[in-house]
Amino acid sequence: MAMRFDHFNFNVLDLERSLRFYADAFDFHPVREKNANDGSFKLVYLGDGETGFQLELTWLRERTEPYNLGELEYHLALRVDDYDAVHARHEKMGIICYENPAMGIYFVQDPDGYWIEIVPAK
Structure with a gap:
């Protein structure tokens, strides 16, 4: 039974700002996205152009406060x-x-x- 890494998720407050950041800093670009029918969320998967691993950016329409990452290590x-x-x-x-x-x-x-x-x- 083969298991492989697929993606990792970051929740983002401002999707467009994050997309610019990841393009400018790492040359990561969207490879696919999913949108809620009601517009309540959007998932954008970024790829590095070489591997199949993707970074999923999750944007929630109702979210207005920055995420509290606490002491996450x-x-x-x-x-x-x-x-x-x-x-x-x-x-x-x-x-x-x-x-x-x-x-x-x-x-x-x-x-x-x-x-x-x-x-x-x-």
Whole structure:
């Protein structure tokens, strides 16, 4: 019985802002979406153009307050081929929220407060 990762979800307050962020920061673009018949929610799945794994952004029409992420310790991690170029892009965007040079990693924060770890391909 084969089981494989499919997608991971982030709830977002402003879908258009999040779509711009993920396109600008990571070159992730929508590959499919689902819309509620009554317009109460929208799911947009972003792809990296190489793997089948997708990031699902969930937008809820009635949600007006930012999500309280509390002390959640989970994060999404991305492996990048050109660490220095990606770091420079994220530094220019002002989205780096934590760096650990000794480990050779850093984290960026998306508009809703989710952390994304950047690790070099080794």
